[in-house]
Amino acid sequence: DTEVTQTPKHLVMGMTNKKSLKCEQHMGHRAMYWYKQKAKKPPELMFVYSYEKLSINESVPSRFSPECPNSSLLNLHLHALQPEDSALYLCASSQVGTGARGNTIYFGEGSWLTVV
Amino acid sequence: GENVEQHPSTLSVQEGDSAVIKCTYSDSASNYFPWYKQELGKRPQLIIDIRSNVGEKKDQRIAVTLNKTAKHFSLHITETQPEDSAVYFCAASKGTDSWGKLQFGAGTQVVVTP
Numbered sequence: 001d002t003e004v005t006q007t008p009k010h011l012v013m014g015m016t017n018k019k020s021l022k023c024e025q026h027m028g029h030r031a032m033y034w035y036k037q038k039a040k041k042p043p044e045l046m047f048v049y050s051y052e053k054l055s056i057n058e059s060v061p062s063r064f065s066p067e068c069p070n071s072s073l074l075n076l077h078l079h080a081l082q083p084e085d086s087a088l089y090l091c092a093s094s095q096v097g098t099g100a101r102g103n104t105i106y107f108g109e110g111s112w113l114t115v116v
Numbered sequence: 117g118e119n120v121e122q123h124p125s126t127l128s129v130q131e132g133d134s135a136v137i138k139c140t141y142s143d144s145a146s147n148y149f150p151w152y153k154q155e156l157g158k159r160p161q162l163i164i165d166i167r168s169n170v171g172e173k174k175d176q177r178i179a180v181t182l183n184k185t186a187k188h189f190s191l192h193i194t195e196t197q198p199e200d201s202a203v204y205f206c207a208a209s210k211g212t213d214s215w216g217k218l219q220f221g222a223g224t225q226v227v228v229t230p
Contacts, residue, residue: 040203040223040225041222041223042205042220042221042222042223043160043205043218043220045217045218048217056217090159090160103148103209104150104162104165105150105162105218106162107152107159107160107161108159109158109159110159
């Protein structure tokens with residue numbers, strides 16, 4: 001099962017709202033990611049969690065707050081967003097390991113976020 | 117850091133013809149190169165990947181080649197079909213990381229016309 005599930009699929013929020021995006025995987029992967037994707041652009045890495053600890057924060061504004069409650073779940077808490085934050089937010093997961101074998105990254109379906 | 121360049125940005129092919137997309141990377145330590153296909157409104161889906169200890173890999177109508185010396189890799193799609201129409205992204209990552217931090221190319225919009 002190579003499934004990463006994300007909820008909600010669509011979200012419209014005002015600039016003063018607080019909302020959360022949720023992601024779940026049951027592949028036993030210990031690395032989980034949040035990517036942001038604007039139309040006609042490649043995904044941009046936001047955060048990486050490895051063994052439930054934040055390993056990479058790609059200088060993301062503090063209005064985005066990630067959380068990894070356990071090895072299967074990843075949340076992205078949203079607060080005081082701007083219209084330019086409207087995008088597709090992709091969760092992904094992979095194994096953790098080193099060496100030449102590389103780590104295949106599996107993406108969820110994404111959450112379409114519109115900030116009004 | 118790693119920089120991945122992808123060409124062309126758009127590619128129109130007749131059904132049945134072949135399509136080739138090329139990517140170059142800058143970091144010689146990169147050793148994992150996946151290709152993702154993204155249909156409109158859908159997630160990026162891994163279609164094929166190659167690791168640096170292999171020069172070529174094939175899966176039915178799709179093949180990827182890697183030239184480590186020149187630091188470039190290519191996606192080849194033969195006998196294209198309308199359902200191959202999508203945006204294709206190449207990516208690179210270093211196996212020295214304990215996770216796969218992918219650096220994506222800008223993407224290629226492939227349009228297959230019947």
